[in-house]
Amino acid sequence: MKKADEIAWQLYVNHELGELIASAPTIISPIDSNRISQTISNFINQAFQSNQAALSRAISVNQATIGSWCKGKVIPQIDKLLLLSHQMRIKLLDFLTTDILFFDNIACGSSTNQAEQPRKSYKRINSERKQVLNIVLQEVINEYPPPSLEDVAFRLKHYPLCLQNHFPELCQIIKVRHADYKSVSRQQKIQPILELALQEFPPPSFLEISRRLGYKNNSYLYRYFPELSRSISKRYQEYNNAIGKKKRELVCQEIQNVAQLLHSQGQKPTQRRVTQLLTKPGVMRNLWVRSYLREIRQSLGYD
Numbered sequence: 001m002k003k004a005d006e007i008a009w010q011l012y013v014n015h016e017l018g019e020l021i022a023s024a025p026t027i028i029s030p031i032d033s034n035r036i037s038q039t040i041s042n043f044i045n046q047a048f049q050s051n052q053a054a055l056s057r058a059i060s061v062n063q064a065t066i067g068s069w070c071k072g073k074v075i076p077q078i079d080k081l082l083l084l085s086h087q088m089r090i091k092l093l094d095f096l097t098t099d100i101l102f103f104d105n106i107a108c109g110s111s112t113n114q115a116e117q118p119r120k121s122y123k124r125i126n127s128e129r130k131q132v133l134n135i136v137l138q139e140v141i142n143e144y145p146p147p148s149l150e151d152v153a154f155r156l157k158h159y160p161l162c163l164q165n166h167f168p169e170l171c172q173i174i175k176v177r178h179a180d181y182k183s184v185s186r187q188q189k190i191q192p193i194l195e196l197a198l199q200e201f202p203p204p205s206f207l208e209i210s211r212r213l214g215y216k217n218n219s220y221l222y223r224y225f226p227e228l229s230r231s232i233s234k235r236y237q238e239y240n241n242a243i244g245k246k247k248r249e250l251v252c253q254e255i256q257n258v259a260q261l262l263h264s265q266g267q268k269p270t271q272r273r274v275t276q277l278l279t280k281p282g283v284m285r286n287l288w289v290r291s292y293l294r295e296i297r298q299s300l301g302y303d
Contacts, residue, residue, distance in 0.1 A: 013082055016092040023093055031096055037072035039095060043088050044070070059083045090161065098150060098160055125158075125166055133163070137170040146177035187224055194221070194228040203235045251283050252292055259296045269297055 044066075048054035052070070056063040061080060068074040076084060085092040125133065133156065140152055149171055153160040164171045190213060197209050206229060210218040222229045258277045259269035267273060274293060275284045283289050 012086065016082060016085065017078075019091065020093050020096070023097075031075075033072050033075050036075060036096065037070055039088075040066070040076075040084065041070045043084075047088075055087070059087055094161055125162070130166060133158070134167065134170070137163070137167055137174070141170065141173050141177065146174070146181045148178045149174050190221070191225065191228070194225055194232065197232050198228070198235065203232070203239045205236045206233045248288075251280075251289060254278060255289065255293055256296055259293065259300065263300050268302055269293070269300065 044050060044052055044055050048058075052066050053063050055061075056066055059080075061083070065074070069076055081095065082092060085095040088095065136156065137152070140147065147155075149160050149163065152174060153163055156163070160171075193213065194209065197204055206218050206221070209232060210216075210221055213221070215221065218229065255274060255278070258274050261277070262269040262273055271284065271290065271293060275281045278284065284293075
């Protein structure tokens with residue numbers, strides 16, 4: 001590949017990945033492998049007349065691999081997803097999040113020129129139809145619950161990318177309203193679960209609660225439920241402290257009993273002798289345990 005082509009390809013990759021990362025907070029559902037496989041299959045059927053070998057040649061990927069993509073057995077790696085979205089002339093974000101049913105004006109059977117910038121191809125909408133769609137979309141942004149752009153596009157019998165091309169601002173409002181609605185709905189479901197966690201015994205850790213809800217860490221819950229999050233964490237910490245104090249008291253009591261037993265038998269309660277008689281000899285590795293034993297020996301007249 002020529003240097004100019006490499007630069008152009010890197011710019012394309014940076015743009016697509018940057019847009020995907022920027023949109024991540026608004027993506028409610030996880031990536032659907034079935035959607036990806038169906039999109040690839042639709043593209044092969046429409047652009048290459050169902051010929052997987054043609055796509056294999058176009059993007060330089062083994063035909064068996066493409067077959068596994070179409071069957072949903074394997075999800076393409078990110079570099080291959082970029083090649084596919086470039087070949088399809090669609091955005092990577094749309095490829096991963098939109099149900100793409102048809103492709104407009106695809107150059108069938110042509111090889112992928114990575115230096116090319118992706119071209120957007122849409123069906124033209126005449127001015128009269130555009131005015132009607134504009135009015136409908138204006139009404140849609142006042143609907144409750146807010147529909148997704150995909151639902152609106154299906155309702156209007158237009159491809160989502162087509163609507164975005166002709167009405168970018170209205171479509172963005174629709175997408176943001178739907179994402180906000182989904183976020184609020186999710187929060188309304190989460191709050192009762194957090195409140196119930198405050199009634200559990202023994203108290204669960206906040207990390208455990210986060211994982212129950214499907215989060216790998218607790219940053220989301222701390223962000224949207226700060227008070228409940230702190231209450232759960234505080235309750236768990238207080239419980240652990242109480243348990244730790246109780247265990248410490250039991251260890252001290254056992255050391256005292258063992259030391260007095262040895263003393264009553266005329267033996268000095270050395271660390272070695274006491275350790276041999278403990279239920280859990282390993283506790284003697286703790287500095288505070290050895291310090292407590294010295295206090296017991298001193299109270300018995302040793303040292």
